[in-house]
Amino acid sequence: MILTFALFIPWLGALALAVLNGWTQGQARRVAAASAGLSLLALVFAWLGFNPDGPLFQHIDEVSWVPSLGVAYRVGADGIALAVATMSAVLFVAAIFYPVETRGQPRQYYAWLLFLQGAALGVFLTLDLLLFYVFFDLTLVGMFFLIGRWGHGEAQTAALKFFLYTFAGSLLLLLGIIGLYLSLETPTFDMRVLIAEQPLAGTGTYAGLVFLALMLGLAIKTPLVPLHTWLPQAHVDAPGPASAILAGVLLKLGTFGMIRLPLAMMAETFATYALPVAILALVAILYGALVALGQANLKRRIAYTSINHMGYTVLGIAVAASLLTDNPAARQLALTGATVEMVAHGLITGALFLISGSFWQRTGDYALDHYGGLAYQAPLLTGFTVLAAFASLGMPGLAGFVAEFQVFTGTFAIYPWLAVLGVLGILVTAALFLDMLRRLFFGRLPTNLGHFPELSRREWSVLGVLSLGIVVIGVYPRFLLTLIDASSAILVGGR
Known part of the structure; x- marks a missing residue:
């Protein structure tokens, strides 16, 4: 349950800030810092309890959700996911503590930061391919509002460009995920099954198209040249702490996704x-x-x-x-x-x-x-x-x-x-x-x-x-x- 706690405690903090009025700047910041800090503490305990000589994925929680589609709430972590998730949690705590002009809306600002933390950690910690996509997309929503409402200069234009560009990448990612799902004899979104079975090994053009869709979607998020043009303006117009999260955490969703999806699930195709x-x-x-x-x-x-x-x-x-x-x-x-x-x-x-x-x-x-x-x-x-x-x-x-x-x-x-x-x-x-x-x-x-x-x-x-x-x-x-x-x-x- 430790990873579930780390994943959902920021969202509980965001919910409290969103529905309860009357928070001062200091109170909102302290609630946000406590929520983000507890999530970080849970990840530290998960790190300390991780056995390097054990199985690839550890600290697993699984609850059936849509059995007919093979969808379930599955969380777990390998060493790579734990390292990146813990760094991300540290950076969220830092961003919450760092001074910023919230323009009279501290409750909303810190709620969106916590929402974004929960979504980002979900990408790193989920073991269900459909939930990976859901969390991946939710990060766009959180960052869109942080840039558009608390940025400067042409912040709304930068936020819209960021959202549309990266959402297009998410749709390509979704196509690749559907291709992986349909390649299994018994369809499931369980990442562990896809990694173990390597269903697209040696399947030629179909595997190449699935790989292309996954890599294009993830390359936009990373971003790789020439799919990078959304990034500079988003950074320039975002508030400093949001820029820190955008660079320090959200770009890692692309590179982490390359490791978790094409590298782990399509090793033979990636080698090509x-x-x-x-x-x-x-x-x-x-x-x-x-x-x-x-x-x-x-x-x-x-x-x-x-x-x-x-x-x-x-x-x-x-x-x-x-x-x-x-x-x-x-x-x-x-x-x-x-x-x-x-x-x-x-x-x-x-x-x-x-x-x-x-x-x-x-x-x-x-x-x-x-x-x-x-x-x-x-x-x-x-x-x-x-x-x-x-x-x-x-x-x-x-x-x-x-x-x-x-x-x-x-x-x-x-x-x-x-x-x-x-x-x-x-x-x-x-x-x-x-x-x-x-x-x-x-x-x-x-x-x-x-x-x-x-x-x-x-x-x-x-x-x-x-x-x-x-x-x-x-x-x-x-x-x-x-x-x-x-x-x-x-x-x-x-x-």
């Missing part, structure tokens, strides 16, 4: 198309980094680095799917690295978007050229931004390095030329973050900027927790790798 997927990932790595380097808007620059980093994740997944060489150790390493990249990117880019929210709260401006010299006025803000930037560019001793090293080591063993070209993305990423730090914090302070307030206690407390996670994973990743390795070994056939 692994190289084209890996090439698309390389394009995302290089394109995301190069375009980010050219951005003069702080949030837009960070948004394009997310495209770059999701490229690393997809590259690791594609390498794990490849059967070009009989090297399960390298494939397992790449899949573990892809999962660590999801966790690291969530913490790192989540922190960067929260920091960008602090800039907006103080000046209402994201233009890099309008800043400079802030290291003298805001040393704490400078320190946290430097740490997150260095982690994002893959500095050893920080979380980003652990993930990227594993992804590129595994890739080099399977597709060495892709690994060599992909490393160029790291060089460009280093350049864009160093340039960002120089323009924000060093040089002369612009005369029109005036006094720039230092981080408040709530801001530096939240950023301190995220930074601690970044450093701990970078220095002592064993606790995370032990959880992930067992599941990645089973998925690539190394155990």
